[in-house]
Amino acid sequence: MSRKSLSGTVALYYVLLIVYFAVIAYPLLWMLINSFRESGEIFGNSWGLPKTWLFSNYATAWHSGISDYFLNSVFVTAIVCLLVVFLSALGAFGISRFEFKGKSLLLILCLGGLMLSPQVSLIPLYKLIQALGLHNTHWALILPYAAYRIPLSLLLVRSFFLSVPKEFEEAAYMDGSSTFGIFMRIFIPLSVPILFTVVILTAYFAWNEFMFAIVFIDSERLKTIPAGLMQFRDMLQTDWGVLLAGLMISALPVIVLFLSMQRFFIRGLAAGGVKG
Template identity: 55%
Template sequence: MAQATATSNHRTPRRPSEYLWNTPVWLALAVYAIVIVYPLLWMVTSSFKTSSEILSDPWGLPEVWLVQNYADAWSRGISGYFLNSIIVTAVATVGTVLLAALCAFGMIRMNPRAGSAILVLAMGGLVVAPQVSLIPLYQMLDRLGLLDTLWAMILPYIAFRLPMAIMLIRSVFLSIPRDLEDAATIDGCRSLGVFRHVYVPLSKSVLVTASVLTGYFAWNEFLFAIVFVNSESMRTIPAGLMAFRDALSTDWGVLMAGLVIAALPIIILFLLMQRYFVAGIAAGSVKG
């Protein structure tokens, strides 16, 4: 024990050559961070400017920080788009993760050949681009009477995110020891009880990962939102901001404020769930 402690306290210092080899990596990461972060900073600073300031001095700081731009953006329609996006994203995320978890649970409990066949079908959904199915989906939603409703976005979002979520969750379910399942069965748990008390608590990281990925997709999806919904009252933020720009004409400061409001929830969600997100990605890549 003392030898291990002494070894940990006297680690071999890095050689200068190691720092030289790592320098290009750090430079590349720094450039990548600047490329990603700078447009966001520019958008935030522009949201406090007037339109004339944005056009005349796009790279400078605002002379007067106009917080009123956010109030104007919220009152001119962003509030309705924001509420619709929250509803669509929440329902699509919960539906996707719940169905994916139940599907993954059933796949690992059935015959291995049948489970593998269903997995292949699920993987086939990953190669289907949403643009390819646009016309058939439009016709199907029209016959069901779901066009121009929030369900016209929620159901396709669930369908297109299920394959990815099933693969992630199934890979983690496979790593859970069967002894725990047998113990829960002896204690009187049925199938749903085993799913609830054994598999779900041990798979929180991957469930959070699937939720974040699904929420990010549903919040930012644009194509279905503009094709399947026509009413202004039913638009989500991505589709609403396109019409919002036309309505505002040249009021770019208010438009930038709307973009900041649209981006803020996903950024906050990812920052709060980053630890679980990384752990879930790592756990989901262990088994296939």
């Protein structure tokens, strides 16, 4: 390929990326701008800049209930991420570094977990949660969220662990380290990029999940942001400026998390695809 055609191809890629960015970023930018308006101005002129920037919309949204939903989402998401990271890493370590009967079957079950849609299991899962006495508690969200994220996370971490040289383990065993010590002191530090990738994927799912949040939680005090915003609209008689401010508050943590961990995310995806 000549230098001229290569430059043309690169320019085309940049144009496509800019168009893709515009398509993705425009709704967010529109929501940000209109979160500073009053409802009448949104319907009258939603394309221009606000005449008066109503920063008070954010204070109103926060004190009208978003704060409780926000803290509930933070709690649920944090616990889910901790469970998924620890259990996936522990399971991946056992599957990738040890030989035992049923290992292939266990991997097949993990792949099966990727094909199971949450919507399909809603009714039996609801009955199970009621039977366990977990309905209308945060654990009714935490346990299903973790269960649905573990299969993919385990396979990603396992792929990375397969690339770790056996010599590291042998040297640690010679120094008197236990198996769990090797896991905590060697594999966990080496796998920071892939673990951050798991955190981002899990947090995105847990923070934005809506179906389980409205079915398994009835108490207004325990609702997370996706379910709470639905009630939030009715409570405020559809004050669209304040509602959009609430949406911006709900979107900000995920955006900040991805931007702050972007380099780990890219490295983790690359590392997780080293071996199958």
